[in-house]
Amino acid sequence: MIRKIKKQLINHYIFSLLAIFLVYLPSCKNSDSEVVEISFWGMGAEGEAVQKLLPAFLDDHPTVKVKTQMIPWTAGQEKLITAYASDNLPDVFQLGNTWIPQFVNLNALEMLDSLIFYSSQVNKINYFEGIWETNVIENSVYGIPWYIDTRVLFYRSDILSKAGLDRAPKTWDELYQISKKIKKKLNNPEKYAIYLPTNEWAPFVIFGLQNGAGLLRKGNTLGDFRAKEFEEAFDFLIRFHKEELAPIGISQVTNVYQAFAEEYFSMYISGPWNINEFKKWMSGELSDCWMTAPLPGPDADRPGLSLAGGSSLVISKNSANKKTAWSLIEFLSRPEIQIKFFQLLNNLPAVKQAWEDSLLQHDPYIQAFFTQFHHVISTPKVPEWEQIAFSKVQQYAEEAARGNLSIPEALTALDQDIDRILEKRRWMLSR
Amino acid sequence: MNTQSKMAYFFLAPALLAIFIFFFLPVVAAFIISFSDFDIYSLGNISNARMVGFKNYSVLIKDPLFWKALKNTFFFVIVAGPLSILVSLAAALLLNSKLVRFKAFFRLTYFLPVVTTLVAVAIVWRFIYHPRFGILNYLLSFLGIQPIDWLGDPLWAMPAIILMSVWKNFGYNMIIFIAGLQNIPLDLYESAEIEGANHWQQFTSITIPMLAPTTIFVSIITMIGYFQIFAEPYIMTQGGPINSTLSIVQYMYQEGFRWWNMGYSAALAFILFIIIFIGTVLQLKIKKRSD
Numbered sequence: 001m002i003r004k005i006k007k008q009l010i011n012h013y014i015f016s017l018l019a020i021f022l023v024y025l026p027s028c029k030n031s032d033s034e035v036v037e038i039s040f041w042g043m044g045a046e047g048e049a050v051q052k053l054l055p056a057f058l059d060d061h062p063t064v065k066v067k068t069q070m071i072p073w074t075a076g077q078e079k080l081i082t083a084y085a086s087d088n089l090p091d092v093f094q095l096g097n098t099w100i101p102q103f104v105n106l107n108a109l110e111m112l113d114s115l116i117f118y119s120s121q122v123n124k125i126n127y128f129e130g131i132w133e134t135n136v137i138e139n140s141v142y143g144i145p146w147y148i149d150t151r152v153l154f155y156r157s158d159i160l161s162k163a164g165l166d167r168a169p170k171t172w173d174e175l176y177q178i179s180k181k182i183k184k185k186l187n188n189p190e191k192y193a194i195y196l197p198t199n200e201w202a203p204f205v206i207f208g209l210q211n212g213a214g215l216l217r218k219g220n221t222l223g224d225f226r227a228k229e230f231e232e233a234f235d236f237l238i239r240f241h242k243e244e245l246a247p248i249g250i251s252q253v254t255n256v257y258q259a260f261a262e263e264y265f266s267m268y269i270s271g272p273w274n275i276n277e278f279k280k281w282m283s284g285e286l287s288d289c290w291m292t293a294p295l296p297g298p299d300a301d302r303p304g305l306s307l308a309g310g311s312s313l314v315i316s317k318n319s320a321n322k323k324t325a326w327s328l329i330e331f332l333s334r335p336e337i338q339i340k341f342f343q344l345l346n347n348l349p350a351v352k353q354a355w356e357d358s359l360l361q362h363d364p365y366i367q368a369f370f371t372q373f374h375h376v377i378s379t380p381k382v383p384e385w386e387q388i389a390f391s392k393v394q395q396y397a398e399e400a401a402r403g404n405l406s407i408p409e410a411l412t413a414l415d416q417d418i419d420r421i422l423e424k425r426r427w428m429l430s431r
Numbered sequence: 432m433n434t435q436s437k438m439a440y441f442f443l444a445p446a447l448l449a450i451f452i453f454f455f456l457p458v459v460a461a462f463i464i465s466f467s468d469f470d471i472y473s474l475g476n477i478s479n480a481r482m483v484g485f486k487n488y489s490v491l492i493k494d495p496l497f498w499k500a501l502k503n504t505f506f507f508v509i510v511a512g513p514l515s516i517l518v519s520l521a522a523a524l525l526l527n528s529k530l531v532r533f534k535a536f537f538r539l540t541y542f543l544p545v546v547t548t549l550v551a552v553a554i555v556w557r558f559i560y561h562p563r564f565g566i567l568n569y570l571l572s573f574l575g576i577q578p579i580d581w582l583g584d585p586l587w588a589m590p591a592i593i594l595m596s597v598w599k600n601f602g603y604n605m606i607i608f609i610a611g612l613q614n615i616p617l618d619l620y621e622s623a624e625i626e627g628a629n630h631w632q633q634f635t636s637i638t639i640p641m642l643a644p645t646t647i648f649v650s651i652i653t654m655i656g657y658f659q660i661f662a663e664p665y666i667m668t669q670g671g672p673i674n675s676t677l678s679i680v681q682y683m684y685q686e687g688f689r690w691w692n693m694g695y696s697a698a699l700a701f702i703l704f705i706i707i708f709i710g711t712v713l714q715l716k717i718k719k720r721s722d
Contacts (some may be wrong), residue, residue, distance in 0.1 A: 085474055249584070387689070387690040391689075402672075
């Protein structure tokens with residue numbers, strides 16, 4: 001009797017294991033061979049918006065199916081790298097253009113040069129040079145700009161003109177002088193001229209680049225933040241904190257839009273993703289009280305550079321359907337599709353022809369970006385850049401802004417940390 | 432091995448296999464990785480990883496950020512741990528008292544923060560702590576205290592995180608304490624009362640010793656949990672200002688999953704493991720001695 005029960009138990013056990021396998025087997029079955037299915041991963045809202053653009057593409061390509069997936073921006077890089085590690089990268093995906101060096105280094109991306117060469121749609125001359133450049137690593141193109149961004153100056157035109165300047169500052173000196181005047185005019189310890197939060201590395205790096213700093217040296221293997229060019233720029237920005245022209249710390253401002261609307265600060269360096277939010281908060285009486293402008297330069301002769309940002313479309317090296325993947329990229333690069341995409345999310349189009357559309361022409365806040373895109377530059381193209389910018393530049397900017405470290409001390413420590421981070425890169429290159 | 436134990440192993444096999452694959456192997460792998468410089472370069476091509484011996488550990492010991500994170504974590508454990516146990520015990524005693532009415536309501540209220548999503552809680556607390564509009568500074572202003580930038584001042588950020596963590600977590604330990612209190616036989620109190628012991632004497636001579644096993648359990652669980660403090664500072668301050676709320680686990684997360692320095696991050700994990708292990712053994716030793 002007992003033996004019989006045991007046998008039954010074993011049978012149950014084996015059958016349930018079998019059942020588990022059977023349930024999972026059918027999903028491995030091959031689908032219809034004539035239909036090509038490609039996968040596309042987009043970040044956040046872009047991943048959702050692209051689904052609204054796809055019907056036109058599918059009409060042109062009846063045998064193609066596109067599987068789209070949204071991944072959140074905040075976990076985007078982790079997800080993509082994990083997908084790469086498990087060989088599950090999609091055929092086409094969106095990649096922030098500062099992430100391209102990392103994925104090229106992983107050998108995860110397809111070189112696009114020959115596809116571009118034979119393409120009637122994608123051509124380098126249709127793009128802003130500085131933006132295109134971020135997709136080029138060692139003379140090969142790995143991504144096609146999809147939408148672009150950069151940072152410009154958002155400013156309260158009413159306060160600036162009250163302080164005596166009827167336009168945006170064009171040079172560093174003008175920026176500093178007007179800040180002092182604003183602070184004096186508002187005469188309130190709770191009001192500042194400019195917001196330079198130390199949890200945003202971009203302004204510090206931008207002003208350095210404007211002043212000719214290389215940031216890294218010796219083939220991007222050693223830190224070069226101690227260089228005179230960067231030190232001048234860093235010193236210039238920290239002065240705003242020290243002279244209370246900019247608030248120290250980041251917790252006072254929980255909502256930048258509200259703070260801008262209530263004159264907590266009058267100038268802020270930010271990107272196109274903020275245009276609509278500012279429009280929303282600066283409504284009614286305030287709607288004429290703000291504007292955007294290209295960034296000021298170190299002096300009248302040098303234009304104010306800014307960062308070449310945005311997202312590119314890339315093809316995974318292991319994709320089995322590169323041709324179809326490329327046709328999707330070509331489709332998304334058509335000027336009319338770029339404009340549709342702009343209408344959906346306000347992402348600025350990468351293709352220059354799209355900028356001739358009246359939608360963009362008639363938006364006064366977008367014009368500054370158009371000008372700025374002619375003067376954009378990319379950050380050093382090394383996989384470690386994200387770590388250098390987000391952890392180290394921000395850390396030492398905060399130390400300096402709070403006066404815990406002097407400027408030379410902060411920059412020396414910054415370079416030391418960067419040299420340590422880049423140790424692996426030096427070893428890789430020496431092999 | 433007799434047939435019965437064979438049978439037992441047969442049925443245990445799936446569970447053991449799962450533990451082996453999903454627990455044992457990763458731990459061994461992490462241990463090996465902690466002696467290598469496995470990073471983003473190695474992910475693409477494993478030959479880019481080097482075995483570096485104890486280098487990760489020796490760099491760690493010289494890394495000021497590691498010491499800062501360790502100091503922050505210890506500060507958190509030493510202050511928030513006992514504080515949260517005391518608050519839990521006090522709340523449990525209150526709720527166990529015969530004088531309190533609507534016990535179920537209060538128990539629910541005190542337990543609510545434990546089951547509330549941390550992100551939602553963090554948003555509310557960020558408003559409470561807001562230097563300009565926060566209610567905390569508003570209340571303190573009645574005492575003539577100047578506004579404090581709770582989350583923005585390196586001096587106050589950690590106490591602010593501690594306060595919020597204690598508030599968020601004390602309900603869980605409180606429930607365990609209530610269970611412990613209800614297990615104390617009532618006749619002990621009755622006989623003490625007959626002997627003429629006052630409430631304080633009853634508390635120190637009956638409640639405290641009878642609660643000792645519960646307290647040991649609660650303090651070990653709290654200590655282990657608090658050494659791994661991550662979510663609260665991560666959401667509230669991202670480790671800032673100037674790393675004054677950076678914890679070991681957050682540093683580990685940053686190094687490992689943001690910058691992909693897996694080797695360094697694994698070394699950090701093992702240091703943390705050793706610290707928690709020592710802490711637990713110490714507490715068990717103390718318990719044995721007191722037994």
